[in-house]
Amino acid sequence: MKVVIVYASIHHGNTRKLVEAIADKYEIDMVDATTQQKADLSQYELIGFASGIDFGKFYESIERFLKENLPEHKKVFFLYTCARTSESFTQTMRTEALQKAAVLTGEYGCRGYNTYGAWKLIGGMNRHHPDRAELDSAVRFYESLLENLQEK
Ligand SMILES: Cc1cc2nc3c(=O)[nH]c(=O)nc-3n(C[C@H](O)[C@H](O)[C@H](O)COP(=O)(O)O)c2cc1C
Structure with a gap:
């Protein structure tokens, strides 16, 4: 299966x-x-579309990329890193993808090192994230996507 992940990773990679x-x-x-x-x-x-979270959403560059380049009827998934994982940040991306009749296959998000604003003064939050366990979980998420798609 030919797969591409389009990403924007601006804050700390x-x-x-x-x-x-x-x-x-x-x-x-x-x-x-x-x-x-x-x-x-x-x-x-x-x-796949992957991004850090910027005020509750994917980076503007990746939203624009999806709008301008996603062909219709594609299978799509999302990856993100963020300061706090309590909410889903993919609403806008999902809405835009659905306007292109995309099939949404899943999303994976985890914590990422964050030095925005005052966090910088105390060394940031989520230092060393994503960690090994989170990277392994991202790979397992991807593997489960492939398995599900191959079953169909
Ligand atoms: C300007 C700015 C805004 C951010 N807004 C949010 C936010 O709304 N929610 C959140 O959970 N994290 C937020 N973060 C934290 C980043 O999403 C997090 O550090 C992420 O891992 C950055 O990913 P990147 O290094 O791939 O760009 C923000 C960080 C910056 C610098």
């Missing part, structure tokens, strides 16, 4: 670590939406 953990084990293409605004995604059967 936290989200990129999730993408790289998957890329270390599986052959996937990676697109950095902060440096590349256009890509032909028609060849991919499964498309």
Whole structure:
């Protein structure tokens, strides 16, 4: 199955670590939406969008990338890292993807090192996250996606 993960990982490269953990084990293409605004995604059967969370949402660059490049009827999943994992941050991305008749296959989020604002003064929060266990969980999430899709 041809897979691409489009990512934006601006704050500390936290989200990129999730993408790289998957890329270390599986052959996937990676697109950095902060440096590349256009890509032909028609060849991919499964498309991931990965981002740090910026005031409750995915980074603007990745929202725009989805709007401008996601072909219709694609299978889509989401990855993110954030300061606090208590809420889901994918609402806007899900809505935009559904407008392209995407099939939403799942999402995985975990904590990421955060030095925004006053956190910087005390060394940040979630130091050393994503950690090994969270990276392994991201890979397991990806594996379960593949299994589910292959069963269909
Ligand atoms: C400007 C800014 C806004 C943020 N807003 C949120 C937020 O609303 N909710 C949250 O849980 N984390 C928030 N964070 C924390 C980041 O989402 C977190 O550090 C993430 O792991 C960064 O990912 P990246 O290094 O891949 O960019 C914010 C961080 C910054 C710098």
